[in-house]
Amino acid sequence: MTTLDHVVGEVATPEFEHANEQLKRRRGFLMALPAYAYLVVFFALPLVFVVIYSFATRNRFGGTDLAGWNLDSYQRLFTDDLVGTILARSLWLALLTTVICLVIAYPFAYYMSTRPESVRNLMLVFVMIPFWTNFLVRNYAWRVILGTDGPLSQTTEFLGLGPQKYLFTSTAIVLGMVYGFLPFMVLPLYAAIERIDHGLLEAARDLYGTGVQSFRHVLLPLSMPGVIAGSILVFVPSLGAYVTPEILGGAKTKLLGSHIVTQFLEARNWPFGAALSFVLMAVMLATTIIYFRKGGRTL
Amino acid sequence: MSDVTTGSAAVELRNVTKRFDEVVAVDAIDLTIADGEFFALLGPSGCGKTTTLRMIAGLEFPTEGSLKIFGDEVGTLPPNKRPVNTVFQNYALFPHMNVLDNVAFGLKMQGVDKHEARSRAQESIGLVQLGGMEKRRPSQLSGGQQQRVALARALVNEPKVLLLDEPLGALDLKLRQEMQSELKSLQQELGVSFVFVTHDQEEALTMSDRIAVMDKGELLQVGSPEQIYEHPANRFVADFIGQTNLLEGTVADHETVVLSNGTRIAAHSDLAAGSAVALSLRPERASLHSRGQDVTDGANVDGVVARVTYLGNALVYIVNLDWMEIEVRDENNPGADRFHEGDEVSVLWSTESVSVVTN
Numbered sequence: 001m002t003t004l005d006h007v008v009g010e011v012a013t014p015e016f017e018h019a020n021e022q023l024k025r026r027r028g029f030l031m032a033l034p035a036y037a038y039l040v041v042f043f044a045l046p047l048v049f050v051v052i053y054s055f056a057t058r059n060r061f062g063g064t065d066l067a068g069w070n071l072d073s074y075q076r077l078f079t080d081d082l083v084g085t086i087l088a089r090s091l092w093l094a095l096l097t098t099v100i101c102l103v104i105a106y107p108f109a110y111y112m113s114t115r116p117e118s119v120r121n122l123m124l125v126f127v128m129i130p131f132w133t134n135f136l137v138r139n140y141a142w143r144v145i146l147g148t149d150g151p152l153s154q155t156t157e158f159l160g161l162g163p164q165k166y167l168f169t170s171t172a173i174v175l176g177m178v179y180g181f182l183p184f185m186v187l188p189l190y191a192a193i194e195r196i197d198h199g200l201l202e203a204a205r206d207l208y209g210t211g212v213q214s215f216r217h218v219l220l221p222l223s224m225p226g227v228i229a230g231s232i233l234v235f236v237p238s239l240g241a242y243v244t245p246e247i248l249g250g251a252k253t254k255l256l257g258s259h260i261v262t263q264f265l266e267a268r269n270w271p272f273g274a275a276l277s278f279v280l281m282a283v284m285l286a287t288t289i290i291y292f293r294k295g296g297r298t299l
Numbered sequence: 300m301s302d303v304t305t306g307s308a309a310v311e312l313r314n315v316t317k318r319f320d321e322v323v324a325v326d327a328i329d330l331t332i333a334d335g336e337f338f339a340l341l342g343p344s345g346c347g348k349t350t351t352l353r354m355i356a357g358l359e360f361p362t363e364g365s366l367k368i369f370g371d372e373v374g375t376l377p378p379n380k381r382p383v384n385t386v387f388q389n390y391a392l393f394p395h396m397n398v399l400d401n402v403a404f405g406l407k408m409q410g411v412d413k414h415e416a417r418s419r420a421q422e423s424i425g426l427v428q429l430g431g432m433e434k435r436r437p438s439q440l441s442g443g444q445q446q447r448v449a450l451a452r453a454l455v456n457e458p459k460v461l462l463l464d465e466p467l468g469a470l471d472l473k474l475r476q477e478m479q480s481e482l483k484s485l486q487q488e489l490g491v492s493f494v495f496v497t498h499d500q501e502e503a504l505t506m507s508d509r510i511a512v513m514d515k516g517e518l519l520q521v522g523s524p525e526q527i528y529e530h531p532a533n534r535f536v537a538d539f540i541g542q543t544n545l546l547e548g549t550v551a552d553h554e555t556v557v558l559s560n561g562t563r564i565a566a567h568s569d570l571a572a573g574s575a576v577a578l579s580l581r582p583e584r585a586s587l588h589s590r591g592q593d594v595t596d597g598a599n600v601d602g603v604v605a606r607v608t609y610l611g612n613a614l615v616y617i618v619n620l621d622w623m624e625i626e627v628r629d630e631n632n633p634g635a636d637r638f639h640e641g642d643e644v645s646v647l648w649s650t651e652s653v654s655v656v657t658n
Contacts, residue, residue, distance in 0.1 A: 202358050203391035205378040207405035207456065217404070221395050 054274035062268030073275035083259070083276070090256040091283075093170060094238035097177040101185040101234045102227065104178070109189035109226070110219070114198075124190070127183050135180065139247045142176050143167060146248065168250030176244040184233040192226025193219070228291050236284050256280055308367070309334040309460050309492040310355055315364035317350050324350040326516035327364070332460075332494060334369075337486050339503040340496045342513035343539070348496045349388075349464060351513070355494065356385045356462050369459060379408070384453035385462040389469070390445045392437035398424065398448050399433040405456040423455035424448075426485075443474045450482075454489070461486075463495045467502065479506055500540045504528065512536050534656045537579035544585075544625045545656075546578040556655060560622045564598045568655035576655050582628035584652035587616060587636070587644045597649040600625075604642045618646055 055069040077083055112123050130138060144150055146166040156164045166172050196219065204214035220227075242257030249255065256276070263273030310332040317325040325347040332338045340348040353359040354366060357378035366374050373381055384405065393401050402423055406416035424430060427447035437445055446466060453461055463482075467475045483506050486493045497503050503510050504524040511521045512535075520532035531537035534545060548558040556566045556578060566578055590601060602618040602625065609631075616627045616638060625646055629635060638644055 197389070197391065199387055199389060199391040200393060202378070203385070203387060203393070204404070204408075206356055206358070206383075206385045207452065208379045208408040209404075210379055210408075213408055217408075218393060 050274045050277055053270050054278050056271045056274075058269045058271055064270045073271045074279075076272060077275060077279060086254055086256055086259050089170075089253070090239055093174055093177070093255065094235050094241075096174050097181065097238040098185075098231050098235045100174065100178050101182050102231060105182060105185040105189050105230065106227075109186055109193050112186075112190050113194040113196075120194075124187075127186050130179075130183065136243060136247075138180070139176060139244055142172070142179065142248055146172050146175070167248065168253065170249070170253050172248040173241075173245050173253060173255070176248045177238050177241055180244055181234040181237060184237075185230040188229035188233065189223065189226040192223045192229075196222045232288050232291055235287065239284060240280055307334045308332065309336070309369060310494065311365075311367040311370075312351070312354075313365040313367075315351075315354065315361045315366055317347070317354060317359060318362045323516050325354070325361075328513075328516075328518040330511060330518060330521065332492055334459075334492055335490050337483065337493045337506055337508045338495065339507035339510045340494065340513060341498070341500060341503040341510050341539075343498055345515075346513040347516040348498075348513050352385075352462050352464055352494060352496045355460070356383055357381045358385075382459040383462055384456050384458040385464065386446075386449045386453050386466045388464045388466070390437075390449040392445055392448055392452070394437055397434050397436055398429065398440070401437065401448055402452045402455050404452065409456070420451075420455055423451040426454065427451045442469055443478070446470065446478065450485075454485075458491065460492045460494060463493060465496055465498070467497075468499075475502075482506065504540070512539065514539075530654055531579060531656055534577055534579075534658050537577075537654065537656045542582050542626065542628075544578075544580045544582065546580060546623065546625075548576055548578060550574045550576055550655070558600075560620075562600060564653075565650045566598075566653050566655050567650070570655065570657070574657065576657055578653045579656050580625070580648060580653050582615065582626040585625070585627045585646050585648045586629065587618070587627055587638055588647055589636070590643045590645050597647060597652070599645045599647045601643070601645050604638050604640055604644055607638070607640060616644075618644060620646075 052066070053064060054073055055071070057065045057068055057070060057072065059065050112120055115123065145152055147153065148163060148165070148167070150166075152166060153163050156162065166175075200218050200222070201214050204218045205211075209217065240257050241255060242261060245253065245255040246258055249258075260273050260276050260280070263269050263276060267273075308331050310330070312328055312330040314327050314329060315325060316323065316327050328347075328351070330351075340351055342348045350359060354361050355368070357373065357376055357380070360375045364374075365372060368381060368383065393404065396404070399417070399420055403416045403420035406419060407413075411419070421430075421433065424433060427450050429444060429447050429451065432440065432444065432448075437448065440448065446469075449466070466482075467478050470478060479502060482493070482495075495503075495506065504527075507524060509521060509523055510527050512519045512527065512532075514535050520527055520536050522530075527536060527540055531540060537543050538545065546558055546564075548556045548564070550568055550570045550572055551557050551563065552572055553569065554565055554567055556564050556568070556576060558564060558578070564578065568576065570576065587604075588599075600620055602620040604616055605619040605624065606617040608615040608617075611631065613631050614629045614637070616629070618625045618627055627646060
């Protein structure tokens with residue numbers, strides 16, 4: 001306050017503007033303080049621990065020696081064939097999940113955006129209904145659906161295709177993950193498409209564009225922010241998924257998430273588990289950044 | 300009413316009806332728009348003028364009736380298969396493309412060679428005087444400039460009919476007047492039909508060769524600006540186009556109308572005796588005189604000046620006739636009689652100045 005006294009009554013000087021600017025910034029900071037505090041204590045600090053552990057050594061008894069930092073765990077990432085296989089499988093299944101979600105969600109989000117507002121809100125509720133039930137329980141429900149005596153298998157048998165094995169395969173994992181993460185694709189896509197002026201599509205048709213051309217040249221580029229946000233929101237959790245692969249996948253379809261858990265709980269190799277986690281995070285961060293760069297300004 | 304022969308018809312609507320669920324937006328209209336004509340669809344909001352335009356564009360399909368463009372039935376043909384282009388009300392410019400790509404869009408969609416599309420787009424941008432703006436995004440342009448881009452984007456395709464949906468609505472008065480004369484000369488230069496939707500009767504009068512007046516989905520009158528202003532087909536048209544006084548009455552015979560207060564007025568009509576009508580008297584067609592002056596020709600009613608409004612170029616008098624108020628507009632000429640509040644006056648007009656309109 002006292003710093004402002006000497007400029008009162010004058011036309012806004014750079015000094016005054018500067019003080020004003022500072023005041024604004026400080027006010028914003030206070031608002032964000034609880035979130036900052038929470039993130040630092042419960043997110044940033046544990047992350048630092050993960051990084052520290054990844055440079056430590058596993059001792060003979062399954063404990064961790066923090067003394068004597070080394071890069072052994074990171075070296076193992078490149079020499080251990082199992083890690084390569086699991087990483088490749090995880091990336092592939094996450095990518096597949098993302099693409100399937102995108103293909104299913106896009107037309108639905110577009111359809112939703114063309115409905116009257118009351119219908120839209122009802123549809124939004126339907127999209128979010130699965131969240132009302134525990135994720136774990138829903139995954140077990142999939143186990144029943146995909147099981148040998150499940151409705152899916154019975155249907156194929158009825159059609160004369162014989163009983164099919166779905167459970168404990170990569171197909172089961174992708175089905176489960178698409179189911180689990182689909183709302184994360186629908187919501188940002190809907191938000192992006194709903195904002196687009198429908199008149200632009202009419203203009204595209206008026207200017208001799210076919211339906212497909214209007215989609216490619218007008219709707220798709222304008223909804224890109226939603227496509228990018230939805231893809232990140234599905235790809236990132238798919239890559240690190242633990243619950244779904246654990247329940248629906250088998251021993252032959254192990255993914256990164258499970259492998260990390262194994263390192264901590266069974267192999268009792270915390271440094272290697274930490275290194276794996278850290279690399280996984282780095283991969284996610286890299287894909288996110290690349291995606292954002294490609295999409296220009298988004299979200 | 301002037302009508303055109305089918306041979307030169309750019310757009311022909313026969314008995315076209317458009318229903319949205321149970322709401323009738325356009326009710327069985329017949330309309331023929333000639334090639335090379337500047338045609339206005341005029342009416343208040345919700346009258347069906349925009350729906351009519353959108354049906355010509357292919358953005359809506361008629362529920363019933365026949366719609367032809369240059370003789371070809373186009374009823375349910377999608378917009379991309381019609382030789383027409385639209386300038387949209389909010390311009391609908393593609394925000395993710397620059398001016399050049401916006402304008403070249405239609406050519407690109409038609410598969411025109413890239414270099415040709417570019418040069419034609421550039422030419423079209425020059426036509427609307429936006430040379431040098433090719434690389435700008437729509438968001439970096441003023442409203443008037445966006446309007447020109449929308450125009451260029453439609454015209455570059457050389458449409459046989461250009462459709463304009465309230466294109467000047469968002470512009471301020473001065474810019475609007477400028478664009479009015481520019482559009483008019485552009486249309487004359489290109490020689491293609493412009494079909495223009497507006498709710499602004501002054502705009503329609505200024506620009507159009509012919510005007511179609513619509514209300515509640517119905518076509519009330521089609522004619523030149525002069526025909527519509529001088530001989531309105533009914534009460535709504537008389538009231539909607541320009542200012543007018545409507546004096547209620549009934550037809551006595553073909554040359555006489557009895558006003559609701561019993562005054563007999565000479566006015567020509569072909570209506571049966573006893574028909575309820577109104578006399579439409581334009582404010583500028585009436586004049587004020589001190590009471591008791593000789594009436595040489597025409598008709599007059601007596602009243603008292605209730606209000607005077609000074610407009611600079613004119614004076615507007617509101618005259619109280621006991622049973623209604625009448626507006627009279629006088630040119631502000633030096634030497635002309637000026638009247639004041641409370642003056643007892645006669646309102647005078649010549650017989651051919653009024654038209655008899657039905658409800």
